[in-house]
Amino acid sequence: MNLGLILICSALALKAELPEEPAPGSQLRSMxxxxxxxxxxxxVGGFSSAFGGSFSSDPATxxxxxxxITDDGSLDSVTNYEVPETSADSTSPIIFEVSVTLVPIPYAESLLHADCAGEEVTCEISPYTLHLADEGSSQASWFMGTLKLSSGISIALVLKVSSDREEDERMAVLHPRLKVPVSQAGTVLTTVEFQLSSRTPTLRSRLGSSVTLDCSFALAPxxxxxxxxxxLQHRGSGRRVFHYQAGGMAHTEPPTAHVDVEQLLETGDASLSLHxxxxxxxxxxxCLVSTSQHQAQHIIQLQLVEPPRVRLFPELVSREGDGTATLTCEISGYYPLDVSVKWTREAPDNKDKVPISVSDTYFSSHREAQDGTYSINSYLSIxxxxxxxxxxxxxxxxxLALEEPITASAQLRAPEPKTFKGLVGAVIATLIFLSALIGLVFRRRKTVDLKSEDALKTSG
Structure with missing residues (x-):
């Protein structure tokens, strides 16, 4: 970290400790x-195959x-970059000086304060081939810069090489490695002709919700x-979601997709809304943006998730004699497919009071609903x-849709204890029942005998 960044971070840290108040003196400063x-x-001459070529990587600035940059006073001690004095040979560092007079740089403050915020910035520069090149144009005079912040911001810059020399370009000094004109300090002077940015490289959303895939651009006049x-590319197949041709009409394939064409033309907002x-x-x-010569794209991953609904039944299991019981854990309505199920047993006799994993489980097959969600049952035999x-x-x-696992529980009821009072009560109840049964038998027998005597008297 250079001295300028150390001063910036110190100022920002001091500012963070103070009460936040509007800074009326804030203004834009060129940094x-x-x-x-x-x-x-x-x-060049490296090994290549059907699976790709060989690439080299060298440090660059x-x-x-x-x-x-918005300055609230914390940038007063920061000085501009000075090109180091080095010999212009093939081993000297590659320095790209970029003018932003034609096209502004988005998220500039995030790039400037990335070290202070603890973010990582990945920067790659590579040769760029024009989308539709004019005959005789120099393909080596264009480069593509790709910037990515760990927070998710991604910026693509199309850079055109320029020169600060008045003499004929054929007389200009060329970079020993890149073979393009360099400044008197040995740097590659470029201008941003086209920038494309996004702050949503990955999105995760619930089924049925609305999302916006961020994509913005700026072009030179x-x-x-x-x-x-x-x-949209998914599982080996692709389809067009939206298309706009300058001077023509916008075409949207699914009715739930939308791009605001007015904002597209006025501000360069090419974001896609899905409902x-x-x-x-x-x-x-x-997101593919094209001019007559340039073309750049951003790739955004949309992942859909839906948390499962969990039900365990029966919630209460009675121990009626010896045998087995089956608990069913019903898991339904989740997406994507992968789901993990774990069973535990917890009893008062557990010494460490930690639930114990059980393994006497088996599963049903997955079932897919019409909306694309899945269901499965897990069974435990007791x-x-x-x-x-x-x-x-x-x-x-x-x-995947859950921050913490969902837990459903069932109770196995202990058998009723057979106490002495309970046994006495059972014996008394049995004696009463037998006495009543014997009395009923004697009464029926006496009734039959009386009827027999009456019948004999009538016949005599």
Whole structure:
């Protein structure tokens, strides 16, 4: 971290300790944003195959000159970047000086304060081939810069090489490695002609919700917008979601997708809105912005999730004699497919009071509903003959949509104790029942005898 960044971080840390109040004196200040990068290009004569080529990577520096940054007084001690004095040979560092006069840099403050915020910035620069190149144009005079912050911000910059020399370009000094004109200080002077940015490289959303896939761009006045296209790739197949051609009408494939064309043309906001997303909307979205010469894209992953509903039955199991009982853990309505189920047993005789995992379980097959969600049942067999005390059995369900597992429990009721009073009561109840039964038999027999005597008297 250089001295300028140390001073910035110190000022920001001091500001964070003070009560937050509006800063009426805040104004925009022109600052240099300096990033450590890697220069990536295909190695000449390197090994290549059907699976890809060989690439080289070398340290490089990207200097964004004159970026507008909001200054509340914390940037007073920061000085602009000075090019180090080095010999211009193939081993010297590659320094790209970038002018932002034609196209502004988005999220500039996040890039400047990334170290203070504890963010990581990944920067790569590589040669760029024009989308539709004019005959005779130099392909080596264009580069693509890709910046990614760990917070999710992604920026693509199309850089055009310029020169500060008045003499003929053929007489200009060339970079020993890149073979493009360099400044008197040995740096590669470039201008941003096209930038594309997004702050949502990955989105996770519930089924039925609405989401916005962020994509914005800015173009130099000489490169007007030619087209915008959104595509969806999922499980080996792809389809167009939205397409706009300059001067024509916008075409949207699913009715739930929308791009505000007015904002697209006025502010460069190419964000795609999806309403009531379903399983079929999940996948990799590509925001592709094109001019007559340039083309850049951002890839955004949309992942849909739905938490499971869990029910365990029966909730109470009685121990009526010896035998077995089966507990059913019903898990339904979840997406994606992967779900984890764990069973535990907890009894008063557990010395460490920690539930014990049980393994006498089995599963049903997965079932898929019409909305694309899944269901499954998990079963636990209990030997009621060996469970002599009250026991709690629990089904723990983990899923991608859950921060913590869902737990459902069932109780195994202990057998009723056979006390002395209980035995006496049972004996007395049995004697009463027998006495009543014997009395009933004698009364019926006496009635039969009386009827027999009356019958004899009548016949005599």
């Amino acid at each position: 240099d944003v300096v990033l450590d990068c890697n220069y990536i290009e295909e190695a 990207l200097v964004l000159r004159g970026v507008s 000489s490169s007007p917008l030619a087209s915008l296209e959104w595509r 009531e997303v379903g399983v079929g909307d999940e996948g990799t979205y590509i 030997n009621t003959a060996t469970e002599l005390g009250p026991v709690t059995f629990s089904c723990h369900v983990s899923h």
